[in-house]
Amino acid sequence: MTSKIFHLIKITSVTLITSALGLEVWNIYLHLHNAILPEKLNFALWFGTIALIAHGMEGLIAAFNASSRDRNPIIYGIYTFFVGFVGLQELFARSSH
Template identity: 35%
Template sequence: MQDVLENTMVKTSIKIVSSVLIVVAIALVGLKLNTMIHASPFQPTIPTTTSSTLNILVILAAFVLIAHSIEGIWAGAIAYRRGDSALKTGIYTFFTGFVGLTETMKSD
């Protein structure tokens, strides 16, 4: 696994795909929360069936967002301890995931 992450092209590809998927996960969870908030019991609505696949994707997206948040907080703490910008490093790691965390820990 370590040899694969040493390849710059692979790391860049993982960062791009991870960033896109995190944005999609934020959108999925945001849309689900929006429908939950605006579902009023007082207004008659047309019953809609939500696909079980979509529900599984929303649950998976929420799990991924929580995991990436933990990684971002962890990287931010490492950067703060080094005297770097904790917010910048945390956000970068939130979007890039494990690759960003390994980069942060290597430069420690």
């Protein structure tokens, strides 16, 4: 893939993951105050939860593999959590060059 597509994926991913985090926090806040999320947002909440779990696993994979590729594991894990598979691809492409 071209770097232009990677850049677009990164921007989109960061925006959507941040939105999913915000929706999760809002849902927790509503539950703490005995309220519920509007029914129309339930699908977005479930979709966001799945995306957060997937990105969390990608972040863990990146964190465990970053030190063997001369990267800071915590920083690269967080970076990969937000940008998704593009971060993993960048990490593993470094070792093949």
